[in-house]
Amino acid sequence: xxxxxxxxxxxxxxxxxxxxxxxxxxxxxxxxxxxxxxxxxxxxxxxxxxxxxxxxxxxxxxxxxxxxxxxxxxxxxxxxxxxxxxxxxxxxxxxxxxxxxxxxxxxxxxxxxxxxxxxxxxxxxxxxxxxxxxxxxxxxxxxxxxxxxxxxxxxxxxxxxxxxxxxxxxxxxxxxxxxxxxxxxxxxxxxxxxxxxxxxxxxxxxxxxxxxxxxxxxxxxxxxxxxxxxxxxxxxxxxxxxxxxxxxxxxxxxxxxxxxxxxxxxxxxxxxxxxxxxxxxxxxxxxxxxxxxxxxxxxxxxxxxxx
Numbered sequence: 001x002x003x004x005x006x007x008x009x010x011x012x013x014x015x016x017x018x019x020x021x022x023x024x025x026x027x028x029x030x031x032x033x034x035x036x037x038x039x040x041x042x043x044x045x046x047x048x049x050x051x052x053x054x055x056x057x058x059x060x061x062x063x064x065x066x067x068x069x070x071x072x073x074x075x076x077x078x079x080x081x082x083x084x085x086x087x088x089x090x091x092x093x094x095x096x097x098x099x100x101x102x103x104x105x106x107x108x109x110x111x112x113x114x115x116x117x118x119x120x121x122x123x124x125x126x127x128x129x130x131x132x133x134x135x136x137x138x139x140x141x142x143x144x145x146x147x148x149x150x151x152x153x154x155x156x157x158x159x160x161x162x163x164x165x166x167x168x169x170x171x172x173x174x175x176x177x178x179x180x181x182x183x184x185x186x187x188x189x190x191x192x193x194x195x196x197x198x199x200x201x202x203x204x205x206x207x208x209x210x211x212x213x214x215x216x217x218x219x220x221x222x223x224x225x226x227x228x229x230x231x232x233x234x235x236x237x238x239x240x241x242x243x244x245x246x247x248x249x250x251x252x253x254x255x256x257x258x259x260x261x262x263x264x265x266x267x268x269x270x271x272x273x274x275x276x277x278x279x280x281x282x283x284x285x286x287x288x289x290x291x292x293x294x295x296x297x298x299x300x301x302x303x304x305x306x307x
Contacts, residue, residue, distance in 0.1 A: 012118055015110040024213070025114060032185035032218035038209030041107055041166070046098075046208050051168040052236055053096050054127045068169065069229045071131040085133025085225065091247050092125045093270070099125060100261055102234065103269055106163055111213050112238040115159045118293060121240040121271050123161070124246035130176050130231040133224065136205070139196045140179045140221035145237065146187075149267045152237055154188040160243055161216025165233040171212070173203040176225030178212055180204055185217035195219075241274060250274060267291040 019040065027034035038047070055066050062075030074087040082088065092099045102108075103122060112120040146161045149151055154160075169179040169248045179201045184191070203223055204212050214220065216239075225231055238248065250271035258267065267273065273291040275283035288296060 012110060015106065016114060019107055019110055021107065021110060024138065025111065026216055028111075028213065030116070030255075031182045033180055033182075033204060033212065033214035034206065035206045036107055036211040036213065038207065041209060041211045042105065046102075047168060049098055050102065050166070051232060052135060053098055054089065054092075054129075054168065054232060054234065057092075057095055058087075058127075058129055061089070062087070062126045066230065066231075071133075071228055072129070072230060083133070084138065086128060086130040089127040090124065091158075091205075092127060093122065093247075093249065094252060097260060100257060100266070101233075103236070104261065104266060105264070107211060108236055108238075109269070111164070112162050115162045115215065116238060116240045117295070119131070119295065120162075120238045120242040120269065121241045121245065121274070122247075122249055122269050123237045123243070124235075125237070126235050128222075128231075128233050128235060130222070130225050132226065132228050136221055136224070138194070140201065140223065141199075142179070142181070142196055142201075142219050142221040143192050144185075144191065144217050144219055146216035147243065148190055152189060154190070156186075156188045159216055159240070161237070161239045161258065162214065163235065163237045164211055164213040166236070167206050167208050167210045167212065168232040168234060169230065170208050171204065171206045171210070171231070173205065173223050174226045175229075176231045177203040177205050177223050179223050180214070181219040184219035185215040187219075188217060191219045212233075213259045217266070241268075241271070245271065250277070264291050268293065278297070 016025065024034040024036055058228060059066055061077040064072055064075045066072055074082050079090060093103060113154055142153060145163050148154055165178060181200050182202060206212055239245065253270050253272065268291055271295065272287045275285055275288055278284065
């Protein structure tokens with residue numbers, strides 16, 4: 001399942017080596033998930049800035065005053081899906097510059113690039129805010145993030161998706177941690193109702209500041225939060241460039257965002273090297289010309305610049 005057997009990912013491999021992530025990728029390959037400690041992910045200031053911004057956004061949307069030690073509610077916020085003890089903030093990339101910076105976090109980019117053949121594209125950036133309650137009921141909301149093929153199967157020889165959670169508060173079983181079925185990414189299909197067996201499910205516990213990263217095929221959900229207070233994360237869902245994104249990202253990228261983030265890496269992560277979704281005038285190839293990867297160029301038997 002190692003994606004780099006398909007194309008040369010030398011720059012990605014160099015980043016993984018410098019970030020000391022090979023053991024983590026081995027865990028993803030074997031178990032379907034891994035936990036990267038805070039010291040490798042980001043400094044305390046970055047964590048606190050992101051947490052404060054998410055709380056600010058949540059307060060504006062719900063009309064509530066949020067306290068990490070107290071339970072809450074969705075208040076005036078009506079976005080779906082939400083449960084009696086959780087709501088989700090969507091489209092955070094466009095909410096503040098800090099999220100543009102987070103998208104380029106070296107650990108997130110290196111792991112996602114490795115799994116997705118250097119063709120990783122942001123599908124959605126969101127925050128799950130959760131408090132004491134039953135949440136997903138008995139089955140823990142078990143699912144895989146990868147969209148199934150027409151025959152209902154998930155890819156077995158490559159990855160179409162990967163996900164990560166930046167833990168902005170501690171993740172413990174009682175605090176509503178991520179729930180996973182280890183090695184389920186190798187089953188290569190979505191779980192069915194009769195697949196659920198709580199003996200197969202384990203909590204992924206991690207201290208605040210950690211990053212939990214997993215293969216898109218992994219069966220996962222979440223434990224109910226049994227303690228008072230808020231569990232908050234920042235979720236960065238990545239898919240291969242050919243997969244339709246969850247959020248409408250490419251069309252909302254502004255020139256100011258590109259000025260703040262001038263790298264080709266950022267442009268590719270937000271899908272600017274994707275010419276699909278065009279209108280009556282046909283595709284605009286400038287994105288591929290300006291930001292296309294070497295792998296993309298191999299698709300053409302002609303010079304794209306001649307179009």
